[in-house]
Amino acid sequence: MERSMKLDKITLGTCYYPEHWPEEMWEEDLQRMLENGIEVIRIAEFAWSKIEPREGEFTYEFFDRFLEKAEKAGMKVIFCTPSATPPAWLTNKYPEVLNANMDGVLYRHGCRRHYNYNSPKYQELVTRIAEKSAAHYASHPAIIGWQIDNELNCEKNEFYSESDTIAFRVFLKKKYHTLDALNEAWGTVFWNQTYTDWEEIYVPRPTPSNATNPHEVLDYVRFVSDSTCFFAKMQSDILKKYVKPGDFITTNGLFGNLDNHRMTEESLDFITYDSYPNFAYCLDSYESEKDGLRDRKWSRNLAEARAVSPVFGIMEQQSGANGWNTRMEAPTPKPGQMTLWTMQSIGHGADYVSYFRWRTCTMGTEIYWHGILDYSGRDNRRLAEVKQIHKMVGALEPVTGSHYRAEVGIVKDYDNLWDAGLDMWHQRVDRESSKSLFAACQKTHTPFDFCYLDHMRAEDLFRYKVLFYPHATIVTSEMSEKLTAYVEQGGCLVLGCRTGYKDETGKCVMSRLPGLLQPLTGTDIPEYTFVSPADGTVYADWDGVQIEACIFNDLLEPLTEQARVEARYVSSYYAGTPALISNAKGKGRVFYFGGAFHEHTARVFLEKLGVAQPYGDILALPEGCELTVRESTDQSRYFFVMNYLEETAEICLKEVFLDLFEGKEAEGKLELPPYGTKVLAKINSINR
């Protein structure tokens, strides 16, 4: 059975810090939250010292008093383990628990997330406080679930402490058994890096030109992910012993160098995401914005959350301005934006949305990170908006538990994700194509899912009409088998340049390219090149449509009779050479494109392959609106139409829908105000 929050309705919550406010305020705060539609709070993720103020001295009074008030008020609580912020007594006495930068300099007390996952001492002390907290609080009637830590791998997702080096050696011994195997996998014969003793191996350290052996770094990232998963599991194994039946275990955020799927499978009931679309309006990111999507880009992150847990939660949803005292200067959400961003989360599959935070903190690094209430706590516009959102969410009850629906998939896997993190050549094509495919899907109102190949069976892919796997530079035989099965049963797979030239160690293969995928693609790549800015833009002609083949070009040749040249380059010294080849395989077809996908190119693919605008015949929307679709088990569909524009958008319903917010049927032209959302239902409609 799918593991989710098991809510009977879409629910609102907030993050509350009882330790930040005088106790006399608690009751009134709880009361006010409930009056405004907030039914769940998350507490205690940074409050280690309130439970263990001195080493080995445990006291439960503080949260006992708070939980008693919460229970009396009828407030439900998500309780956290406090491992994100070890107390000063701990880091001072046991500096080995601290994380370090690559130079080995320790990160000290004063901020947060300054610990490492591999220190046996930290593991011991975290285990103890998690066990004590769970044993004491888990049976409390106000508690409905647990959050482990806070944002694992946020702040820092690289670890260079001595404990990490020791654990890295253990990880490598388990993986390779012998130094010969490790030397072979890492290609250490290059530049005389051969290891003769395990003690010679360290987590990456500073090297000239910052260019540490890439195969070593790839294993190091796998190791960081492994350490994070271990740390989460260590805590979840404890919590599982104590949680009441029906209570859940989760953690929040999606950060780098972490296999979030594995962590969720091993340790959580579902993932929760922290959604801050207002980052789009931060001074430092605003300038670099090019595709006009701004806050809509958070839909990409929500698609990532959904790829981990189809029905997920938002543990922290934007409710005020961004801002630390050191960075992230951004405005207050405009009237309607909190509603829009809440609907964005729900439209993508969230059934729980919890605002960060109830009151704006008056002290510390986050004095400018605003919550619902400002410093004074007076009633304000944002609180009124929460109350309004609560009313709207009441109308969305039938949407609860339904799944996002997409016919297009963008395939990913962790090895390629991590390889793109360290290999600039891979990163450049990957960034361009993922940004472009997302933008093209958004602007053509084509819902898509991220499909993590390393966590899906071939059968899970069969429901997608088209899969894009833009630049799988690392390809293994297992991956190739899944992709072949997908195509053979009738799927359409689109690959981009630089596919299949590495094995799982990150070393280049010596077979003809695209390596293991040559039989599937029926394509050969006798030559390839980076596109120099001096060459200008390279185009290919696809039946009269010019598409850009940016960044890197594979020059293609068909290998089989079924392989058809679809497009040829029209510029550079390779004008006339095939740029796109399609190959029939079983009931399906695979396309190999020799470039990275520019936004226009991605759009042409969606259109030519017949998957753009799947709902164009029943709904017409301007580009500035997003469309998401959730479908329940009885096949009722809920179309979320969200206007991100600062002006009124005109939408046209070409059929009769049930407008959930209005509670009546709607058809024809409708106006959607700035930041407005409509949820239009087709109850029990079988596939159109």
Ligand code: GAL
């Ligand atoms: C999140 C974090 C919160 C708070 C918020 C605003 O990443 O989980 O604790 O720091 O950002 O900065």
